[in-house]
Amino acid sequence: MARGAVARPGRAAPLLVGVGFAALLAWSWHGTAVDLPGLFGGEGLRQVATYVVKLFPPDLSAGAWRDAATGAVETFAISLIGSLLAVCVGLPLSLLATRTLLYRGILFEARRPGPGARAVRVALYAAGKAVLNLLRTIPEIVWALIFVFMVGLGPFPGVLALGFHTGGVLGKLFGEVLEDVDPAPLEALQATGASRFAILVYGVLPQALPQFVSYALYRWEVNIRAAAMMGFVGAGGLGQRIHIAISLFQEHQLMTLILAIYAIVTLVDALSAFLRARLV
Amino acid sequence: MYELRGIRKVFADGTVAVEDISLIVGSGEHVAFIGPSGAGKTTLFRLLNLTLRPTAGALIFEGQDVSALSDAGLRRTRTRIGTIYQQQNLVGRLRVVHNVLAGYLGRWSAATALASLVRPRDVAGAGRALAQVGIPEKLWARTDELSGGQQQRVAIARVLVQDPDVILADEPVSAVDPSLAVSIVTLLRDLSHESRKTLLMNLHSVDLALGHFPRIVGVREGRVLFDVAPDKVGPELLAELYAGHRDEELQLEQLRDGKVSFGAACRPLPGFRK
Known part of the structure; x- marks a missing residue:
């Protein structure tokens, strides 16, 4: 069994990897200017405490309630439609980004594509991968800025931003x-x-479906948080209201909105867990 | 039906699975292939069902050299060859009815195939095929909830729905209970006989091969060692076939002593006392 034999690993390799990793950690610590005394020192904590005290009590007037509820519903809708759009964007692109469907593996053993056809298929694969990388590497918030510029303020650019970024993630x-x-x-x-x-x-699809559903639900949980932030750049939802409340020093209303985010994130996590248990 | 001339198959990693096989199989013939594991029998069957392409040599099916076939021609030819695998190769998450109806996929259009997943097309046909293999009540069951033997029956039902001219069965009974083995081999033999299909079967068990097939091909190290009637297969020939393969030699020992459980279903083997 000379061909299948595996050489015993050397002793130096783990040590080298360990030293390298420690060096990387030290360098990153230095590079990010971690300042523990600044974080836990008297001045910083006192400022936070002052602000937190100002948040209480939350504003529970009818107007504040209505505003928070409208924002919460809008954020929920953005995350849901955005995630569905992401599946619609990611699924077709993922077929292009699958080598075993395009040019190699068991489906191509009996008759290999000729050199020309193979080149076209490899190019399709590369193009699919490239589009997915582009969609994925641009963060939601940057997509949101771009779409606010294109289609104006409101929840619609938020939906597009989630669909594009998450589409790239799901496609991969x-x-x-x-x-x-x-x-x-x-x-x-x-x-x-x-x-x-x-x-x-x-x-292929019946085998892949449970994992597709699982990934899509997980990204929905991620997207409800992202949708809550999207409003900071004008793309609707709770984020937009939070941004306004911070700018206008309306601390009691801000507390109401934070509670609304907490409620809606919890709700989506629970819904997602329920659906996963039923579907996967 | 089949004509093989100097077939050779070398995999991408350099493994030579089939060294040099030449063989003629007539229409309606029943042939059993025996030999030690790793002899190239499974690869040979994957070449015969046109899933793999030979590295060298000519594979002729019904007078047509398959290397000259177009994509569409290849698909049309495959519809005439049904395969039953050692592992059932079914889609576990689909219901049994869809796995059985998959036998139609070579003839259905894309739209029909898709529509049938929502509303199964020929439920009656699938039911009939399942009744033939003895599990009509499993039509709507999820496939991965069935036992190994039941899944093997679903795989046979799929081939019945496909209604090919040749059935290739690659060790169809080595993953099922020994008591089921005889009934599955007999089932395949009788079904092929009734509908005048050609039947080629890889068998791990010499006993089943000699007991149910009129022609035995011994494969060793990618070559045909012998191709004879079962009464010509004696202990010397088998010892040569399995030389150096401990497990299979053990099987021969047991045959000699008549210890193999399903041996009773077969006639006494030549050269062995029962």
Whole structure:
């Protein structure tokens, strides 16, 4: 079994990795100017305490309630529609970002694409990956700025921002799930004469679906927090109201809005957990 | 049906799975392939069902050299070849009805295939196929909730729905209970016989092969060692076939002593006392 033999790992390697990691930590600590005395020292804490005291009691007047509730509903809607849009953006792109659907693996063993066709397919894959990377590397908040500029203030740019960024994230994750499905059933479907589309629908997607749902629900939980922040750049929801409350020193109303965020994040986490238990 | 001329298969990692196989299989013939594990039998079957492409040599199916087939031609030809795998290769999360109806996928349009996932097309046909393999009540069950033996029956039902001219069964019974093995082999043999299909089967168990097939091909190290009638397969030939493979030699020992549980279902083997 000379070919399958694995060499015993050297002793120096773990030590080197350890030293390297410690050096990286030290450098990062220095680079981020961590200042523990400044954080826990008297002055900083006193300022925070003063502000927190000013937040109480929350403003529970009818007007403040109505404002917080409207904001909460808007934020919920942004996160929900934004996450659905993300699935619609990510799913088709993930098919392009899956090598085993385009040019390699069991579906291409019996008849390999010719050099020209293969080049086109590799290029499609690279393009799919590149678009997903672009969507993903631009943060939601930057997408929100761009879309506020394009379509104006309000919840709509928030929806677009979540859809684009999360679409990039989900597309990458979906693509990894698709490449990871068990190829044995695909081989059996192919042997019946099924087309690649039929193999995708009968063999690949049913295997991938539980993980798709799980990832989408998790990103929805992330998006409800992101949707709450989106308003800082004018893209609607609770964030917009929080931004106004901070600017106008309306501390009691700010407290009401913070409570609303807490309530809605908890609600979405619970809903997501419920759906996951039922669907996955 | 099949004509193989000097077939060779080398995988990308350099492993030679099939060294040099030449073989002719006539229409309606029943052939069993035996040999030690790693001899290349499974690879041979994947070449025969047109999932893999030979590295060298000619594979001719019904007078047509398959290397000359277009994508569409390849798909059309595959619809005429049904495969049953050792592991059932079903989609566990789909209901049994969809796994059985997957036998139609080579003939259905994309739209029909998609629509059938929502509203199954030929429920009656799927039910009939399941009745033939003895589990009609499992039509709407989730496939991964079935036992190994039941799943193997679903795989056979899929092939029945596909209605091919050739059935390739790659060790269809090595993952099921020994008591089920005989009934599944008999089922496949009888079904192929009734509908005049060609049946090629890889078998781990020499006993089942010799007892149910009129033609035995012994494969060793990617080559055909012998291709004879079962009464010509004696202890010397088998010893040569399995030489150096401890587990299989053990199986031969047990055959000699008549210890194998399902051996009783078969006629006495030549050269072995029962």
